[in-house]
Amino acid sequence: MSTSSDCCKLPPVEVKYTPKGDYTQLAGLKTYTTGPEDSKKVILFVYDIFGFSPQILQGADLLASQGYRVVLPDFLVGSYATPDMFSGTEEGNKKREAYFSGFPGAISSQSDAVGKLIDELKNDGVKLGSIGACWGYKVLVTAKDVAKLDAIAGIHPSFIAAEDAEKINVPLALLPSGGEDHAIIDKIHEGVEKKNPGKNIVKSFPDSPHGWMAARGDLESEEGKKNFADGYQTLADFFKGTL
Numbered sequence: 001m002s003t004s005s006d007c008c009k010l011p012p013v014e015v016k017y018t019p020k021g022d023y024t025q026l027a028g029l030k031t032y033t034t035g036p037e038d039s040k041k042v043i044l045f046v047y048d049i050f051g052f053s054p055q056i057l058q059g060a061d062l063l064a065s066q067g068y069r070v071v072l073p074d075f076l077v078g079s080y081a082t083p084d085m086f087s088g089t090e091e092g093n094k095k096r097e098a099y100f101s102g103f104p105g106a107i108s109s110q111s112d113a114v115g116k117l118i119d120e121l122k123n124d125g126v127k128l129g130s131i132g133a134c135w136g137y138k139v140l141v142t143a144k145d146v147a148k149l150d151a152i153a154g155i156h157p158s159f160i161a162a163e164d165a166e167k168i169n170v171p172l173a174l175l176p177s178g179g180e181d182h183a184i185i186d187k188i189h190e191g192v193e194k195k196n197p198g199k200n201i202v203k204s205f206p207d208s209p210h211g212w213m214a215a216r217g218d219l220e221s222e223e224g225k226k227n228f229a230d231g232y233q234t235l236a237d238f239f240k241g242t243l
Helices: 054-064 088-103 107-121 135-141 180-192 220-241
Strands: 023-028 029-034 041-046 071-072 127-135 151-155 172-175
Touching: 023 107, 029 054, 041 107, 041 135, 041 180, 054 071, 054 107, 071 107, 088 107, 107 127, 107 135, 127 135, 135 151, 151 220, 172 180, 172 220
Parallel strands: 041 071, 041 127, 127 151, 151 172
Antiparallel strands: 023 029, 029 071
16 A cells, blocks of 8 residues: 655644643653654654744644654753843843853753653653754753664754764754854764765755744744744654654
């Protein structure tokens, strides 16, 4: 029996969105969970610094529609960046500096927390994929139990370095915006291709701003909505081939 490729397409992106999942506790953290609870294909999603934004929850639900169980733990424990920190005003700049001076998502502290979640999720028979948005990419790559992941995706990844490839031994998808250093992206891709040739992907969205698949996604514009949907379809296709 053949199956139309349209069956694997994600639902349409919605501008005004009501999340389909629930909040639970996982490894001591408030966690947004969506998708079949008994699924043996799980995706650990590390959000960006804006936390549980409507856009990122919709992205998780889009992936869950394909049969994955998707979990978004609250690694920042409620301490998120806010839009006014990036207003360009003096007050906004002060708030931003204060926030990042005590950033709760410091990679040095979050790698252990992410490792604990990986341990919690990696039960017998479970294939575990992961997505890191912005800073979440680096947290995943440096997590103490990164070797237990079956696939990694970085969407508009931050703190990228060519040396990241040395830590990654599983298929890697990178979806950079126009704001990332594409020369470094290419070096990471070259490095992981030596380990898992043909299983890694890079898909660039040069006309999209950093954060377009997360809190900065402009779903009011046709272009923003199109690229948001394209990005999550790319992730769905990647995980279909790796989990």
